[in-house]
Amino acid sequence: MCKSWCYWGKVHGVECRFWARETSTDRWDRIMLQVWDDSQWLRNFHVHKGTFMELCDLLSPALKRQNTRMRAALTVEKRVAIALWKLATPDSYRSVGNQFGVGKSxxxxxxxxxxxxxxxxxxSTVVTLGNVQVIVDGFAAMGFPNCGGAMDGTHLPILSPEHQATEYINCKGYFSMLLQALVDHKGCFTNINVGWPGKVHDARVFRNxxxxxxxxxxxxxxxxxxTVGDVEIPIIILGDPAYPLMPWLMKPYKGSLDSSQDLFNYRLSKCRMVVECAFGCVxxxxxxxxxxxxxxxxxxxIAIAACCALHNICExxxxxxxxxxxxxxxRLAAD
Known part of the structure; x- marks a missing residue:
């Protein structure tokens, strides 16, 4: 059974105690933190400094470390900065470490x-449904009534796993892990399911x-x-042809279509674009x-879901x- 993020209560991250070298803090302490303007923060960390500092405050209860008589622990701010730089760029661990004067480990x-x-x-507070009526009104303004979200899945490339590697080879022939998400009318993630191997079909991921x-x-x-015609319609979500047609899940018509079916597909596609744009943005x-x-x-x-949360925070x-x-x-996706 795949371990999606909903099982993380049973997963414990690696707990490492690491320390700053006294001679390696100048670039971070005296230049990045003190001298860089907002444009430099945005280029390198992909957030403005104000958002960065708010994020540090929110994460401080879990990240704060105590100094010892021998060494000073890396600050919360430096640790968050290192992580954001690595998540925001294709730079290697060694390259990121050189920016901050720390080792790649x-x-x-x-x-x-x-x-x-x-x-x-x-x-739990950032990736959440929020105000349903606002979402319904948002999709209605885009042309689809009583819609609570658009759903899709995307493959994220990973290195070949040590075990069950063939299960992670997707239909395009590379190793991947699936992110399946529901988004609101603004492209914010309201529900995510992460961790299934790339070989697994979207419909199976969804049903589980x-x-x-x-x-x-x-x-x-x-x-x-x-009520549409003589049928009562609940709040529904929108999916592509890979998903099952359900009373609460609409997907496009297939085959030879009349004008009303064409219009239905057009409006559904227009609203579904928000999830595709959300994946592209994150x-x-x-x-x-x-x-x-x-x-x-x-x-x-965990890293994938964290990026989804960071996406919502930035939005x-x-x-x-x-x-x-x-x-x-x-360019990276084409490599």
């Missing part, structure tokens, strides 16, 4: 600790998800129905998702999305 430990902290402290169970039980959305913003994630099978889903803060990020992401 310290970079790896920072990524694991920070992403685990995001999972423990932020996922907590989201599917809630939709079946009628506990995901408000009991808000509209990959461009956090480009490590495109560069063969080389964490363990246990930690990869809520109105963070700038630079055009060059998408260009670089397209």
């Amino acid at each position: 310290t970079v790896g430990a920072a990524v694991i600790q920070v992403t685990n902290a995001i999972k423990d402290l932020l996922i 998800s907590g989201l599917f169970q809630k939709l079946e039980e009628g506990t995901c959305f408000l009991d808000q129905k509209i 990959k461009a913003h956090w480009r490590s998702l495109l560069t063969w994630i080389d964490l363990s099978k246990v930690n990869i889903p 809520s803060k109105g963070e700038t999305f630079m055009v060059g990020w998408e260009v670089e992401a397209n």
Whole structure:
């Protein structure tokens, strides 16, 4: 059975104690932290300094370490900075370590600790449904009534796993792990399911998800129905042809279509574009998702989900999305 992120309560991240070298703190302490302006922060960490500092405050309860008589622990801010730099760029662990004067193992430990902290402290409040009526109104304005979200799956490249490697080879022939997500009308993630091997079909992932169970039980959305013709329609979600047609899941018509079916497909496709755009945005913003994630099978889903949470935080803060990020992401995806 695949370990998706909903099982993380049973997973313990690697706990590493690591320390700053006294001679290696100048670039971070005196230049990045004190001198860099917002444009430099955005280029290198993909967030403005204000958002970065808020994130450090939120994660501090899980990341704060005590000094010893021998050495000073790396600060929360430095650890978060190392992790964000690694998640935001295709740079190697060694290259990131050189930026901060630490070893590559310290970079790896920072990524694991920070992403685990995001999972423990932020996922449940950041990746959530929110105000359903606002979402329904948003999709209605886009042309589809009584819609609570758009769903899709995407493959994220990983290195060949040590065990059951063939299960991770997807239909395009590379090793991957699946991210399946529901997004709102603004492209924020409201539900994620991470961890299934790339070989598994989207429909199977969905049927084994907590989201599917809630939709079946009628506990995901408000009991808000509209009447179309003589049929009562509950709040529904939108999917592509890979998903099963359900009373609460609409997908496109296939085959020879009349004008009303064409219009239905057009409106559904228009609304479904928000999930495709969300995947493109999170990959461009956090480009490590495109560069063969080389964490363990246990930690990869945590890092992916952390990037989804960071995406939502950036959207809520109105963070700038630079055009060059998408260009670089397209280049990386083509490699």
